[in-house]
Amino acid sequence: MSPGRSYHHGDLRAALIEASFELLAECGLRRFSVAEVARRLGVSSAAPYRHFADRRQLLSAVSTAAARDLRTAIEAAADAAGDDPAARLAASAGAYVRYVARTGAGIQVIYAAELYDVADDARREQTRALMTTMLDLAGAAGARTYPEVVLLVEATIAVAHGYTSLFADGFFARNSIPVDDIAARAVEAAGALISH
Amino acid sequence: MSPGRSYHHGDLRAALIEASFELLAECGLRRFSVAEVARRLGVSSAAPYRHFADRRQLLSAVSTAAARDLRTAIEAAADAAGDDPAARLAASAGAYVRYVARTGAGIQVIYAAELYDVADDARREQTRALMTTMLDLAGAAGARTYPEVVLLVEATIAVAHGYTSLFADGFFARNSIPVDDIAARAVEAAGALISH
DNA sequence: GTCTATACTCCGATAGAC
DNA sequence: GTCTATCGGAGTATAGAC
Numbered sequence: 168m169s170p171g172r173s174y175h176h177g178d179l180r181a182a183l184i185e186a187s188f189e190l191l192a193e194c195g196l197r198r199f200s201v202a203e204v205a206r207r208l209g210v211s212s213a214a215p216y217r218h219f220a221d222r223r224q225l226l227s228a229v230s231t232a233a234a235r236d237l238r239t240a241i242e243a244a245a246d247a248a249g250d251d252p253a254a255r256l257a258a259s260a261g262a263y264v265r266y267v268a269r270t271g272a273g274i275q276v277i278y279a280a281e282l283y284d285v286a287d288d289a290r291r292e293q294t295r296a297l298m299t300t301m302l303d304l305a306g307a308a309g310a311r312t313y314p315e316v317v318l319l320v321e322a323t324i325a326v327a328h329g330y331t332s333l334f335a336d337g338f339f340a341r342n343s344i345p346v347d348d349i350a351a352r353a354v355e356a357a358g359a360l361i362s363h
Numbered sequence: 364m365s366p367g368r369s370y371h372h373g374d375l376r377a378a379l380i381e382a383s384f385e386l387l388a389e390c391g392l393r394r395f396s397v398a399e400v401a402r403r404l405g406v407s408s409a410a411p412y413r414h415f416a417d418r419r420q421l422l423s424a425v426s427t428a429a430a431r432d433l434r435t436a437i438e439a440a441a442d443a444a445g446d447d448p449a450a451r452l453a454a455s456a457g458a459y460v461r462y463v464a465r466t467g468a469g470i471q472v473i474y475a476a477e478l479y480d481v482a483d484d485a486r487r488e489q490t491r492a493l494m495t496t497m498l499d500l501a502g503a504a505g506a507r508t509y510p511e512v513v514l515l516v517e518a519t520i521a522v523a524h525g526y527t528s529l530f531a532d533g534f535f536a537r538n539s540i541p542v543d544d545i546a547a548r549a550v551e552a553a554g555a556l557i558s559h
Numbered sequence: 560g561t562c563t564a565t566a567c568t569c570c571g572a573t574a575g576a577c
Numbered sequence: 578g579t580c581t582a583t584c585g586g587a588g589t590a591t592a593g594a595c
Binding site for chain 2: 578579580581582
């Protein structure tokens with residue numbers, strides 16, 4: 168962007184993370200590969216390893232950014248939904264569907280089993296903050312005890328993730344149904360769970 | 364099983380399908396490979412290709428069996444739920460969670476995008492029958508118009524698939540929460556959607 | 560910091576012996 | 578109908594030149 172350095176991107180590290188999002192959105196975690204990310208950026212397959220020790224470290228950085236951005240999107244959606252606590256929590260389901268459809272980085276990436284034992288404090292902090300945001304929304308929405316709060320968060324995530332996953336897998340004839348329609352259905356379904 | 368033939372399994376074809384289920388349950392479609400299935404059966408990596416033209420034909424056969432067995436499980440669960448049409452549809456969500464947790468072959472395998480253009484009449488018939496069963500349950504459960512029926516089926520599958528996917532990805536700390544608990548939550552959530 | 564080149568592993572699939 | 582052997586391709590990761 169700024170400095171016309173010796174070769175491309177003044178910041179390959181950031182470019183790798185950005186391109187990883189695009190690859191995930193197109194192909195899913197299933198066919199994600201460091202080599203393909205490098206190819207898309209026009210750098211050699213060795214270049215990423217100057218910035219990330221291995222594949223998992225790159226994915227961990229993506230997970231960190233995704234947790235941060237998803238949390239921001241959820242908070243914005245909750246605020247846009249107004250003051251009703253149930254509507255605010257339900258709105259998080261819509262934000263999840265839209266964010267993951269756009270970026271390809273949802274729960275499967277953010278909390279990927281593959282990353283379970285990767286030491287990365289930044290990621291820990293962001294995933295924790297994301298969960299805290301959800302727990303706060305659920306707490307405000309009427310769940311009383313902590314276990315109830317957790318169950319409500321899990322149900323909301325499950326319905327949002329379910330719609331997202333079906334959408335990503337082409338179950339909805341992807342071309343014919345806009346993502347905003349799917350997001351609206353997820354909000355409605357989440358609302359039904361919350362008021363139940 | 365029966366004839367003590369020249370080498371192992373009298374029926375490698377059936378054994379391949381069975382072992383594919385086990386591999387899917389353990390590793391998901393993500394790391395499924397024909398070579399690994401062959402390895403587990405103690406046959407060479409070339410052997411499967413005597414019975415299936417390629418990887419997708421094997422997966423298609425798995426999809427066919429999964430659609431048939433899942434439909435049977437759903438019908439049994441609906442019947443076990445009694446006469447209330449809403450309870451019958453909700454029960455299908457529980458059957459889905461249990462079946463996929465056990466076999467690894469859910470919507471992502473049965474309706475895999477990878478198999479979209481594989482010609483396989485048996486598979487077409489079974490996936491169609493599965494969908495018909497779900498549409499019938501939803502129709503009985505109160506959805507009036509055809510689009511409403513479809514929306515209700517999609518919502519039920521989304522919630523069942525969401526819980527299943529989170530469970531498979533280890534989001535629930537797999538060791539500590541039994542699959543039957545997750546299935547019960549899916550039934551409850553589906554019930555909330557249906558009565559909404 | 561990026562490149563070229565390479566080693567290693569795994570998978571899908573085929574050819575030909577038995 | 579299964580085996581051995583093999584090819585081609587893709588991915589992860591490293592070594593060493595520049």
